[in-house]
Amino acid sequence: MRDRAATSRRILEAARELFAEHGYEQVTMRMIAAAAEANVSLINRYFGTKAGLFAQVVATGSTLEAVIEGDPEGLPARLAARMALRLHTGTVEQLTRTIDRAGTSPEIRAVLRARVEDAMIGAIAARLSGPRPRERAALAVTFILGVSSLRRLLGPEPLRDSDPAAVEARLIAVFTACLRP
Amino acid sequence: MRDRAATSRRILEAARELFAEHGYEQVTMRMIAAAAEANVSLINRYFGTKAGLFAQVVATGSTLEAVIEGDPEGLPARLAARMALRLHTGTVEQLTRTIDRAGTSPEIRAVLRARVEDAMIGAIAARLSGPRPRERAALAVTFILGVSSLRRLLGPEPLRDSDPAAVEARLIAVFTACLRP
DNA sequence: TTGACATGTAAACAAGCGTCTACTAATCCT
DNA sequence: AGGATTAGTAGACGCTTGTTTACATGTCAA
Numbered sequence: 001m002r003d004r005a006a007t008s009r010r011i012l013e014a015a016r017e018l019f020a021e022h023g024y025e026q027v028t029m030r031m032i033a034a035a036a037e038a039n040v041s042l043i044n045r046y047f048g049t050k051a052g053l054f055a056q057v058v059a060t061g062s063t064l065e066a067v068i069e070g071d072p073e074g075l076p077a078r079l080a081a082r083m084a085l086r087l088h089t090g091t092v093e094q095l096t097r098t099i100d101r102a103g104t105s106p107e108i109r110a111v112l113r114a115r116v117e118d119a120m121i122g123a124i125a126a127r128l129s130g131p132r133p134r135e136r137a138a139l140a141v142t143f144i145l146g147v148s149s150l151r152r153l154l155g156p157e158p159l160r161d162s163d164p165a166a167v168e169a170r171l172i173a174v175f176t177a178c179l180r181p
Numbered sequence: 182m183r184d185r186a187a188t189s190r191r192i193l194e195a196a197r198e199l200f201a202e203h204g205y206e207q208v209t210m211r212m213i214a215a216a217a218e219a220n221v222s223l224i225n226r227y228f229g230t231k232a233g234l235f236a237q238v239v240a241t242g243s244t245l246e247a248v249i250e251g252d253p254e255g256l257p258a259r260l261a262a263r264m265a266l267r268l269h270t271g272t273v274e275q276l277t278r279t280i281d282r283a284g285t286s287p288e289i290r291a292v293l294r295a296r297v298e299d300a301m302i303g304a305i306a307a308r309l310s311g312p313r314p315r316e317r318a319a320l321a322v323t324f325i326l327g328v329s330s331l332r333r334l335l336g337p338e339p340l341r342d343s344d345p346a347a348v349e350a351r352l353i354a355v356f357t358a359c360l361r362p
Numbered sequence: 363t364t365g366a367c368a369t370g371t372a373a374a375c376a377a378g379c380g381t382c383t384a385c386t387a388a389t390c391c392t
Numbered sequence: 393a394g395g396a397t398t399a400g401t402a403g404a405c406g407c408t409t410g411t412t413t414a415c416a417t418g419t420c421a422a
Contacts, residue, residue, distance in 0.1 A: 170359070
């Protein structure tokens with residue numbers, strides 16, 4: 001046929017970018033359709049509803065796993081290095097930004113919650129030894145989410161023209177304080 | 182007359198609570214009017230537009246100033262104590278929550294940015310000595326905003342039934358890592 | 363007391379939203 | 393080759409949104 005798979009993928013990718021950029025509520029079905037060069041009705045046909053599409057976007061987005069895996073001792077340093085790079089380049093992890101900008105729509109809270117709980121807090125906590133690993137992981141995730149919030153509010157400028165090495169050293173201290181037993 | 186001042190104040194307070202609870206976009210003019218027991222048209226008459234009302238809410242909301250003032254050495258401890266209390270009671274500062282849940286509406290970004298820049302980052306940075314005070318203050322604000330994000334996504338449960346003293350000690354270490362010269 | 367002004371009200375407005383229905387057209391299977 | 397199935401399209405539907413307009417009512421000054 002005329003390639004349902006390709007169209008479906010174009011819709012998903014267009015939605016992924018738009019949700020990350022403007023947030024769930026600001027993005028309309030027609031915006032997604034236009035960006036994907038597809039018809040609006042196809043979005044509903046393939047993903048059911050707008051919330052369903054968003055759930056798919058969140059569920060299939062890559063998470064921190066590439067950074068998390070490795071020796072647990074080096075975890076704060078790896079998180080700090082990644083964040084320092086992001087701060088310096090002015091970008092934010094796409095999925096983190098999507099989560100931050102999603103707002104408070106009741107229909108999408110469940111999937112957001114599950115994703116943060118499993119793929120962020122749970123993934124970090126699994127690497128930690130010592131008491132209350134989820135509690136410590138949650139603090140690290142707090143900081144990661146905070147960066148998205150700050151950038152949403154202030155744009156990419158703050159912390160950008162800082163000395164990357166100094167920022168990274170500070171971030172290592174922050175993540176260590178969050179995660180150490 | 183029929184007390185314009187009182188009606189105006191009821192509208193402002195109703196809007197303040199609703200915006201903090203549900204976020205800017207989820208709150209409708211009719212919700213505010215109902216909560217304030219006022220007519221919808223009066224909101225527009227007194228505040229111009231929905232964005233204008235939101236600007237008024239954000240501009241008049243109390244900030245961290247009570248916590249920030251005092252000796253700079255004790256600032257991390259005071260911030261940590263306040264946050265530990267908030268985490269334990271499951272609440273979040275109203276204005277911080279309003280900012281977090283405001284979403285990405287272009288019409289309100291300017292006022293949000295100004296408020297975070299001046300009343301949070303600027304206020305903390307003014308108390309700091311050493312190099313790049315704004316940069317260090319921004320990291321602390323990152324963490325503060327992150328707590329609002331985490332609670333928006335996960336609700337009040339996480340970090341709630343932890344040992345408050347242990348959490349507070351950890352938070353002191355985090356804020357110290359953010360703010361120390 | 364009465365006219366003028368401020369306050370409050372109700373209804374409608376136009377626009378935008380997500381979704382659905384009816385239809386066309388392309389591709390596959392036998 | 394031709395019916396069946398599926399991808400894609402166009403347009404309307406019902407609803408909600410923020411805002412505005414026209415009107416009623418209460419209050420104060422003269």
